Amino acid sequence: MFSLILSSFCAANAQGLKMKLTEHTGNVESVAYSFDGKYLASGAWDGNIQLYTIDSFGNATLKTTLTGHLGAVTSLSFSKNGKYLVSASKDYSARLWNIDTPSKSKVFNIHAQPVTSAFIDAANKFITTSSLDGTVKVTNRFDGNTRNIEIGKPVNDVQLTPDGKYYLVAMKGNVIKQYDAGGRAEEVATFTGHADEVNAVEISPDGVFMASASSDKTIMIWDLSTGVSTKKLQGFEWKVTSLKYSADGKYIIGGCNNGTAKLFDVESGKSLSDFNALGKNVRDVAFSRSGKEVAVATHMDAEKLGAVIYESGVVSGNPPAVVVSKAKPKPKTKPGARPVSKPGAKKPGTK
DSSP states (O other): OOOOOOOOOTTTTOOOEEEOOBBBOOEEEEEOOOOOOEEEEEETSOOOEEEEEEESSSOEEEEEEOOOOSOEEEEEEEEETEEEEEEEEETTEEEEEHHHHSSOEEEEEOOSSOEEEEEOOOTTTTEEEEESSSEEEEEEEETEEEEEEESSSSSEEEEEETTOOOEEEEESSSSSEEEETTTOOEEEEEEOSSSOOOOEEEEOOTSEEEEEEEESOEEEEEEEEEEEEEEOOOOOOOOOOEEEEEOOOOOOOEETTTTTTEOOOOOOOOOEEEEOOSSSSEEEEOOOSSEEEEEEEEEOOOHHHHSEEOOOOOOOOOOOOOOOOOOSSOOSSSEEEOOOOOOOOOTOOOO
């Protein structure tokens, strides 16, 4: 039975501490809310995934423990319809879990090094994974056929635009690359501007912007149609490890290695709140569907470990309509997106 700390028991806590979950035996690495707001999942170094149901007040109750991974669970993502959960692990595998029959999972052993992120597409057909082996793989969950995208460097994160047209890939180094998701998965642009490693990327719900978290202590927001950075969110004291948009795209939560998660208003770029009542190294963050709660995966010194849930102090509206991506980012000078030259291409005016 899980233990919790309710905010009513700690009224003096300015960070809005709501609950501390305690079912893990290892530090927590990943958290995710389902899109319908019914579930919360946390993954940890114990190799387990704790699946919780969420009531109308935002409180979490343990539903079941998902076991099978042999290493830390590095990433969690629910399907759009809430029926599936996808997990990535340092055991070089990804798994697909059916929420209705959680005791069974489909295993994808397709990488040669730890898997850093994994998710399923809107049609619930393809599993996309990224790995430190320098590849992104797209696997048909029914027949197992896999399409390989060679990145050439260890990949920290990958995201797919909401219209399914492009992959955004954060690789080892300070750049993000954009690939066409169809056909030959060609590289179409490179985003530059960060001064250190890019640890995570997130695409706004409408598909117009991308946000990136970096070890340079910042989050940058990019216009995907132009490749230009439009805003820089600052105030972190150390590496920014993770980030998430709220459902309506108006807020961003970012996690930092110093144990603090920061909430930002996207339009103004202002920091609204810090969440650091518990923990010393934030590894992942997530917004509830309503936006009223944020879940934080953080390392801490304790015998009973688990994610921490805070009251955010904001409310998220409905997701905006998705804007269809442009065919290709417009050429821009640094800092921003550089279009990729085709082999043998000639400069204008040359013969």
